[in-house]
Amino acid sequence: AQRVTQPEKLLSVFKGAPVELKCNYSYSGSPELFWYVQYSRQRLQLLLRHISRESIKGFTADLNKGETSFHLKKPFAQEEDSAMYYCALLTGANNLFFGTGTRLTVIP
Amino acid sequence: EAQVTQNPRYLITVTGKKLTVTCSQNMNHEYMSWYRQDPGLGLRQIYYSMNVEVTDKGDVPEGYKVSRKEKRNFPLILESPSPNQTSLYFCASSLSGSAGIAGYTFGSGTRLTVV
Numbered sequence: 001a002q003r004v005t006q007p008e009k010l011l012s013v014f015k016g017a018p019v020e021l022k023c024n025y026s027y028s029g030s031p032e033l034f035w036y037v038q039y040s041r042q043r044l045q046l047l048l049r050h051i052s053r054e055s056i057k058g059f060t061a062d063l064n065k066g067e068t069s070f071h072l073k074k075p076f077a078q079e080e081d082s083a084m085y086y087c088a089l090l091t092g093a094n095n096l097f098f099g100t101g102t103r104l105t106v107i108p
Numbered sequence: 109e110a111q112v113t114q115n116p117r118y119l120i121t122v123t124g125k126k127l128t129v130t131c132s133q134n135m136n137h138e139y140m141s142w143y144r145q146d147p148g149l150g151l152r153q154i155y156y157s158m159n160v161e162v163t164d165k166g167d168v169p170e171g172y173k174v175s176r177k178e179k180r181n182f183p184l185i186l187e188s189p190s191p192n193q194t195s196l197y198f199c200a201s202s203l204s205g206s207a208g209i210a211g212y213t214f215g216s217g218t219r220l221t222v223v
Contacts, residue, residue: 009148034211044151044198046211086150094139094158094202095166096212100150 002027004089006099013077014107021072021102023061023087032090033070035061036098039083047072047085057081077106110135114199114215121189121222129184129218131199139202140182141166141212142174144195151198157182189222196220 003026013019025031035047048056050063050070061072070087087099112133121127133140141156143166153166157176171193173185182201186193196219200212 006150036211043216044200044212044214049211095141095153095156096200097153098143098151100148 002089002091002097004087004097004099006085006087006102008102009100010103010105012105012107015079016076019074019077019081019104019106021085021087021104023070023072023099025068025070025087025089027089027091029092031063031065031068031070033061033063034088034090034096035059035070035072036086036088037083038086044086077104079106079108082106110213112199112201112213112215114197114218116218117216118219119221121220123190123222124188127186127189127220129186129197129199129220131182131184131215132180133182133199133201133213134180135201135203135213136179137201137203137213138179140176141200142172142182142184143198143200144168145198145217146195154184154197189220191222194220194222 005024033050036044037047038044059074063070082105084101084103086101089097115130138159142154143151145151152168154172155174157163163174198217199215202212
């Protein structure tokens with residue numbers, strides 16, 4: 001069975017500090033992983049996906065199959081990054097399984 | 109504008125009174141899904157639909173029903189709501205086979221309170 005684990009429910013960092021949101025997964029197939037973000041009073045939206053190897057809003061995430069991880073990183077946190085972040089795993093049936101989320105607070 | 113529309117945004121109801129939360133998308137997506145979001149539990153899938161007349165259970169289907177008579181609509185039905193169904197509900201859609209590229213599009217959510 002698939003599983004997505006986000007060990008930190010809450011994470012606070014100071015503005016300008018590096019931030020890393022952890023995500024580990026368990027899946028027997030070939031994983032497709034995503035990060036979704038939910039800003040206050042807004043709907044969930046896709047932040048980035050591992051297949052694109054892109055950087056969005058300064059965030060990057062690298063899939064490490066050996067460690068079964070997909071941590072989200074940003075070198076310099078901004079106040080507008082404060083939000084709820086969800087790591088998600090897409091199965092072969094097109095279903096998206098979410099972790100429990102990490103609430104990031106960037107302190108001015 | 110491409111979007112997923114849920115109604116209502118907020119709903120307070122009493123135990124046992126049947127209700128329906130509507131979800132509609134204008135992107136011709138085959139795949140649609142319902143999630144509930146609870147503190148500390150993240151998003152859990154209730155039901156999903158691969159296409160018209162094709163639906164299946166997610167992780168937490170008990171107490172819910174869905175139907176997919178048309179491609180654009182995927183209503184969530186609570187026949188006899190109970191307080192443990194108090195939650196924030198999200199509908200999502202995607203093109204089948206392309207969720208890995210385009211991702212899911214989410215609705216703005218329905219906050220349901222059952223008293």
